[in-house]
Amino acid sequence: MTLSYDELRALDARHVWHPFTQAGTAPPAILALGAKGATITAADGRDYLDLVSSWWVNLHGHAHPAIAKAIADQAARLEQVIFADFTHEPGARLAARVCRHLPGDLNRVFYSDDGSTAVEVALKLAHQYWRNLGQHKDVYIAFEGGYHGDTAGAMSAGHSSGYFSAWKEMLFPVETAPFPATWDDDSEVEAKEQAALDALDLIFARHPDRVSAVIIEPLIQGASGMRMCRPGFLVKLAARVRDAGALLIFDEVMTGFGRTGDIFACTKAGVVPDLICLSKGLTGGFVAMSMTVARDEIFEAFKGQDLSRAFLHGHSYTANPLGCAAGLASLDLLEAPECQGRIAAIEARHRHRLDRLKGRSNVSHTRLTGTIAALDVGGGGQGYAADIGPRMKAAFLERGLLMRPLGNVLYLLPPYCITDAELERAWDAVEEVLDGL
DSSP: OOOOHHHHHHHHHHHOOOTTOOTTTOOOOOOEEEEEBTEEEETTSOEEEESSHHHHTOSSOBTOHHHHHHHHHHHHHOSOOOTTTOOOHHHHHHHHHHHHHSOTTEEEEEEESSHHHHHHHHHHHHHHHHHHTTOOOOEEEEETTOOOOSSHHHHHHTGGGSSOGGGGGGOOOOEEEOOOOBOTTOTTHHHHHHHHHHHHHHHHHHSTTTEEEEEEOSSEEOTTTOEEOOHHHHHHHHHHHHHTTOEEEEEOTTTTTTTTSSSSHHHHHTOOOSEEEEOGGGGTTSSOOEEEEEEHHHHHTTOSSOGGGSOOOOOTTTTOHHHHHHHHHHHHHHHSHHHHHHHHHHHHHHHHHHHHHTTOTTEEEEEEETTEEEEEEOSSOSSTTOTHHHHHHHHHHHTTEEOOOBTTEEEEOOOTTOOHHHHHHHHHHHHHHHHHO
16 A cells, blocks of 8 residues: 555654654654665655765665665575574674774674664673673763763763753763863864873772773764864873773774774774774664674683673674675775775865865864864854754755754764765855855
8 A cells, every 4th residue: 555645744743753853843754755875865856965874874875786785685595593592694704804994802793783782782891891800890981972872871971961861860870081072273182182181090090990991982972063082182091091900992883984084983093992882884874783892802701611701681683684794785885995085085075165164253163084074153052952953954954955963063974975066065055054044
């Protein structure tokens, strides 16, 4: 049975609860009919250029035929099998290929469902690792503004992001250090980095030999406004964490798979974390899946004859073969010289257009890392709830552009397939919207 446009809209309005949405004030959701490349086609007859990679997951464009074929071929062979008793080819191959791109001895992959669960796994692994070694370490450290997901542990680590006040009674305490957010021509960046490291030292001093792990979004804090830090800060952070005898967790759910200009932020910074959380771009935006990768030493601490030493955690769809097949096809595309060239071209075009915006009265803190460009817009409040955000979003939708400002922060995070002409069109619209505010 084929439903009409109005019937589908009515079903959605009656039965669907949309995420990060105030249903009392939000306009009806746009009905997507299909997508190709960087363009989403909607039932209202309009095309929308996807400048946010559909919540940062879509690497190579919508409906990429290579990934679609890999999923279809895998579905015809093996769509799902319990991963506690079985393994399968795409799961083993994807784990090995991702580990080959990671530094040091990050060789042990634990599959889960999404970014939140990847972080939850990392926090639990850190806790049990120390317990298995006979040490009591119950303090976690995160960075102010960090966002790590929506499960209880991930929310606790991201409590300072401001997203979780409705559930504050559910969270466990996590210490926070300042995040040295920086931008173009920032004369105070070294002082901010030193202040962050000093604050971290004070936390370690208050909890000698009790810090289990430090977690950070490396190079870019996504949901808090695309706040960026320098690679050198991560090098100094890693040294501090090692000296304190704690584990270092990199939450690369958003930054992984080329977003920072390198395949991973940890390789761009030259840092080997103890645990790394990956999701979003892992399957090229086709299937929900994630992995937490641990160093060999951590994995070894869970081996033994006693079941209580094992990591008794899992998900029904752990290492889903369809997701793994998608991940392998996405890596094929990512590793190709053509894709690496597009990533470099996007960064260069972002740089050129950001520089053109400098000096505008309503633009500040322009910043760029890899394919992610961001700027702060004045004149309508600050923070996630700033009223200028919905105004800019509506203005972009009118122009056929899917952009979701984070409050007063405007950012572009396109799929790698975007053409030069499409990206220029987006930046032209940015200038138009800024002129009209």
